[in-house]
Amino acid sequence: MRHPFKVWRDTADRLSPLRILTLACLAAPTIKALIDADDIIHSARPVDNLIHRAGFWTIIFLLVALAVTPLRRIARFNQLVDVRRMIGVGAFFYAVAHILLFTTDQMFDLTKVASEIIFRIYLTIGFVALLGLTALAVTSTDGMVRRLGVKRWQLLHQAVYVIACLALIHFFQQNKSDVSVPTFAAGLFGWMISYRLLVKWRKTRDEPPTWMLLALTVTISALTFLCEAIGLGIAFRVSPLRVLQTAFDFDLDMIRPGWLVFGSGLCVVMLDLVRARFAKPRRAARPTQPKLATGKPAA
Numbered sequence: 001m002r003h004p005f006k007v008w009r010d011t012a013d014r015l016s017p018l019r020i021l022t023l024a025c026l027a028a029p030t031i032k033a034l035i036d037a038d039d040i041i042h043s044a045r046p047v048d049n050l051i052h053r054a055g056f057w058t059i060i061f062l063l064v065a066l067a068v069t070p071l072r073r074i075a076r077f078n079q080l081v082d083v084r085r086m087i088g089v090g091a092f093f094y095a096v097a098h099i100l101l102f103t104t105d106q107m108f109d110l111t112k113v114a115s116e117i118i119f120r121i122y123l124t125i126g127f128v129a130l131l132g133l134t135a136l137a138v139t140s141t142d143g144m145v146r147r148l149g150v151k152r153w154q155l156l157h158q159a160v161y162v163i164a165c166l167a168l169i170h171f172f173q174q175n176k177s178d179v180s181v182p183t184f185a186a187g188l189f190g191w192m193i194s195y196r197l198l199v200k201w202r203k204t205r206d207e208p209p210t211w212m213l214l215a216l217t218v219t220i221s222a223l224t225f226l227c228e229a230i231g232l233g234i235a236f237r238v239s240p241l242r243v244l245q246t247a248f249d250f251d252l253d254m255i256r257p258g259w260l261v262f263g264s265g266l267c268v269v270m271l272d273l274v275r276a277r278f279a280k281p282r283r284a285a286r287p288t289q290p291k292l293a294t295g296k297p298a299a
């Protein structure tokens, strides 16, 4: 049986290249911050710089954890599910670093930290998201899967969608001047949620056909453009239609979030086309069940 802390080994206690690659990706933002240490220390607000980095990578890893289910199905690469928990726990560690850095920025005055969380709505929302992420991280062990039972464990872990929504709201609210990155992140989240709804609606384990993935991509990209236009229209008191008209003004310095969502969706469509050629028959992977360290499914 694998030692629970030897996360680089798979359930059969073999060295896992996929797990090692995942660990390297999770560590990369920290290593990058260490490489940039000199620039960070000499910047105007070093702690603020680190708060932003930690917050950014929390949301990125949260979204990557959510991307595992669509990607493992579309890429016909079921092993991906083996690293989903690891990515989720990685997101939690960055969230903890994020709030610890915030506390450092408040000179460790816990009364001030608490009052900021209570009176600033974007911090309240971030804090609720952090509490949710903590509950998921604490219950991520094999022991907790056994104790809760698979059904209850899976139900609890559905909370990740609400947590991701709260995290995105927090991201939007603290970034009032330029919401293009949060809009892109929200577009990707919308794609992943819609993909899950599509699979549920079709009531079959077969993969949705490529044309459906393309239709999904076009719809979500159009919605991203629309929501961005409405948001900018309200914020800057201009007509959303005028904002929409600028969708085809291409500027390489600032590619609009709708196009980025479209490009990402097209990459997934292409992946589906390629995999459909090599992986036959066109059946989806079995529904996920949390696996215990023994390699057996939890139930």
Ligand code: HEM
Residues within 6 Å of the ligand: 048, 051, 052, 053, 055, 056, 057, 058, 059, 095, 098, 099, 102, 117, 123, 126, 127, 128, 129, 130, 133, 167, 170, 171, 174, 175
């Ligand atoms: C799961 C929970 C959380 C997530 C995913 C998250 C994510 C983020 C993100 C993405 C940013 C913007 C980073 C960027 O500019 O690129 C951010 C900024 C920030 N977050 Fe969080 N956050 C969370 C919880 C919290 C908590 C609990 C606090 C403090 C109580 C907090 C305080 C802040 C602060 C102070 C900023 C910078 C705001 C500014 O400079 O105006 N966050 N967070």
